[in-house]
Amino acid sequence: MNETVNAQLSAAATLADLPYFSYQVSPETISEEVADEFQRHPELPGVLVVAGDRVIGMISKVKFFERMSQQFGRDLYLPRPIKLIPEIAAPQVLPLVLMARTPVEEAVEQALSRPPAFVYEPVVVRKGKQLVLVDMRVILIAQAQVLSKKNLFIQQQHLHTQQLLEKLKVEKERNQDYAKRLESELTRTQQMNEALEQQERSVREQAERIAQLNQRFISISQVLSQRGQKAFQETFMGVNQITRHTAEVYRLSERLKQDVEIIDQATHxxxxxxxxxxxxxxxxGLIASRSGQQMAGFDFISEAINKLANQVVFANQQVEEMANHFRHHIREVVQSTASGEKIARSLLNQVEDTQQAIQELQALLDTEEATTEYEAMPTAAVA
Structure with a gap:
């Protein structure tokens, strides 16, 4: 028998944690023996009437003495077996039998659900194979302790909840601050993403321009290559022609030199x-003045003059022939010079075409560099 209620009951206490009484009798036990036991142990809440492991009935000490206090009760029931008492033989309400693992609050709820006259009757508790009695007063005290524990726990939980709410408030404010910062970072990230997208678009556009420019470079290079090859070929051909014409001029000069020497000789x-x-x-004249003296000398002079005249005629013919040679050679030199001038002009035109193509390429490069610098200004500003 355990009579003391444990003051350290937890909020989850069960009937197994409460004091109990194991006073049991058989159905044939004389009621007077039970009365004597109640007298000796006033703390007993009642008695269990069992046969083997089967409960025949239960009667509380209060109900027992109420039955004995009735008229003829002591004379009628005390000398007889306890099974004849109406509360055992034909009970109005069966005893409340609960398992030992039943929580205290649930046991109180079931006990208080009994008829008012039986609310405070002891509760039969099954602990394994053992049957014991737990006083309803003990169960109520245990419930009070459990409720006190629960109230204390609730207060602690409330205090803890308040602390948590305070912490939650602080965390909420901190989270709001974080949210603002995160929103600011998101805005900044979005702006950076937009700037990056703009830069990416600009890079793609520049790549397209570069591709187009490369294509134009290839085309211009092909044109320049073709023009350059053609110009070089024509230049080589022109140089060869000029070389040949120069050699011709030298040859004509030698011939003119020889003709000049012949003319010099004729002149001499x-x-x-x-x-x-x-x-x-x-x-x-002298002979003529002497004509009257000797005529033979005049004939000799006349013959000499005739020879000289013939020689002059021959020399004049040679001079005229040389002059004709001069005129012919001069025409050849003029034609050679004109041909050289034509070749030189052709070479000059080729060089001018090449120079114009190079200038167009340089202008295109300057335009592309100016466009690239202009487009790079917003990108640098964003960065």
Whole structure:
């Protein structure tokens, strides 16, 4: 028998944690023996009447003495077996039998659900194979302790909840601050993403321009290559032609030199003939003044003059022939010079075309560099 209620009951206490009484009798036990036991142990809440492991009935001490206090009760029931007492033989309400693992609050709820006259009757508790009695007063005290524990726990939980709410409030404010920062970061990230997208678009556009420019470079390079090859070929051909014409000019110059030498010789001959003619003329004059003396000398002079005249005619013919050669050679030189001038002009045109193509390429490069610098300004500003 355990009579003391444990003051350290937890909020989840069961009937197994409560004091109990194991007073049991058989159905044949004389009621007077039970009365004596109640007298000796006033703390007993009642008695169990069992046969083997089967409960025949239960009667509380209160109901027992109420039955004995009735008229003729003691004379009628005390000397007889306890099974004859109406509360055992034909009970109005069966005893409340609960398992030991039943929580205290549930046991109180079931006990208070009994009829008012039986609310405070002891509760039969099955602990394994053992049957014991638990006083309803003990169960109520245990419920009070459990409720006190629960109230204390609730207060602690409430205090803890308040603390948690305070912490939650602080965390909420912190989270709001974080949310604001996160929103700011998201906005900044979005702006950076937009800037990156704009830069990506700009890079793609620049890549497209570069691809187009490369294509144009290839086309211009092909044109320049074709023009350059053609210009070089024509230049080589022109140089060869100029070389040939130069050689021709040298050849003509040599021939002119020779003709000039011949002319010089003819000129010397004419000068010599002229001197001799003058001399003969002087002699002829002298002879003429002496015409009356000797005529034979005049004939000799006349013959000499005729020879000189023939020589002058021949020299003049040679000079005229040289002049004709000069005119012919001069025409050849003029034609060679004109051909060289034409070739030079053709080379000059080719060089000008090449220079114009190079200028177009340079202008295209300058335009592309200016466009690239202009487009790079917003990107640098964003960065």
């Amino acid at each position: 001959q004419i000068a010599e003939i002229t001197r001799q003619v003058k001399h003969l003329a002087v002699q002829a």
